[in-house]
Amino acid sequence: MDPSGISKLMLIGTMGMLTLAIGIIVFVIFHQRKVIRYQLKMKQLESEKQQTLLDASIRFQEEERQRIAADLHDDAGPLLATARLYLNENLVNLEKAQQLQSIISAKQIIDDAISLIRNISHSLMPPTLKNFGLESASSDLFQKINGSGIINATARFHDYRDRLKVEQELLVFRIVQELVNNVLKHSSAGFIHLTQNANAENMYFRIHHDGRGIAQADFHRLNKASQGLGLKNIASRVAVLNGSILFEIDPSQTYYKVTIEVPKLSVI
């Protein structure tokens, strides 16, 4: 090979290799920038989602506090004030019969106040759930709904021996309550049915009803909407449980089903 040929070959070869190398590097860098943008977008979306759930949780807590405050102020307050009126200082100056009447009335009012406070307490933590578990609490809830005669409600736990932790059971119970509440309010269903199954890793709760319902896409859409707390609370609780929730319509289009999957070894 003549010397100028070597020089030319070397120049072309080096330029070719360098172009190839720069091409590879540019491709890697641009691809990484693209991935970074995508990951940042995903992170932002995730952050927004968490913020929404956080807002929903805070709003829910505030509403719950306001409700308890209103119950205590509007119901328990007047009851106790009335009882106090019956038991005022003049009671000792009254006749025996009037004294007895006042004491009986005051006792009646205090009993009412106790009952009211018990109801508030039970709405915070159902005693059946605390004492006997999710199966009993759910059966109790569905029996009460069924007893109203408006809707046919049943609950069946196939693997009732499998238990979640108390905290998990309470979260699941709240989700079921919210879902049942939604069905009663919006769906005009004729029946509602809760079933429970379990395998080695997960526990599954499924609610069927034959009224108007929503699909998974509607759940995501409503969950992002600024109004309405119920579905956001459901999503928030499912996230705390590390589980998942699926809203489906039966292929026959006759009934809707909601499936909640809860891992048995959850972090909470």
Place this chain on the structure above:
Amino acid sequence: MGVFLFYITAHSILSALCYYFVYFQNSFTNYNSCLKVNLIVEFICLFIFICIEIQNRFRFYLLIFLFVVFFSIFTFEQVNYSMNEFKNGSTLFEFFALIVLTIYYFYERLSRFDIEKSIVNKTFIIIIGLFLYFTGNFFFMLLVEISKSSTSEIKSNLTVIYCSITIIKNIIIAIGLSLPEKPENPDNFIPFAGELETNTIQNTHNPS
């Protein structure tokens, strides 16, 4: 990074020694010996450096395999040629293997890219510098044997190309080394306040 810093130091000292042997002692035997030691140090350090960055679980087997092949070629050259000659077989293998390994490193980076390992990353910039150096000088190493018999004008042309690429490599590596260590980003996870029920249970258990 320690391996790379060791390589830079050793490479600088050995290069200085090479120039000393050529220009002050005029001893090509010492010069060639020094070049060979430089080659071995470069091979060992750079392969260890890149293999540490690669996540593949077979990387250590790969490293051993490459070492075996490299030292086989190197030993073959030493046995069959005199000390005064510098054969390019082991150098070519080093260049080729490093180019392939670097491309694999890029591929791995693309396939399992983590946002925390951003583009402005010491190792990535250094490997880019090395990649440009090895690809740019591959033809130089390939034709170095043929060019030995060529005119001084061509030799100077080749030297210009080699030196230009080496300068570019050194600038890129200097930029890479001057980059600060990336501080760990604080986790921007928003705490989740959905534990109302848990608190309720605790309150129920502890009425006080």
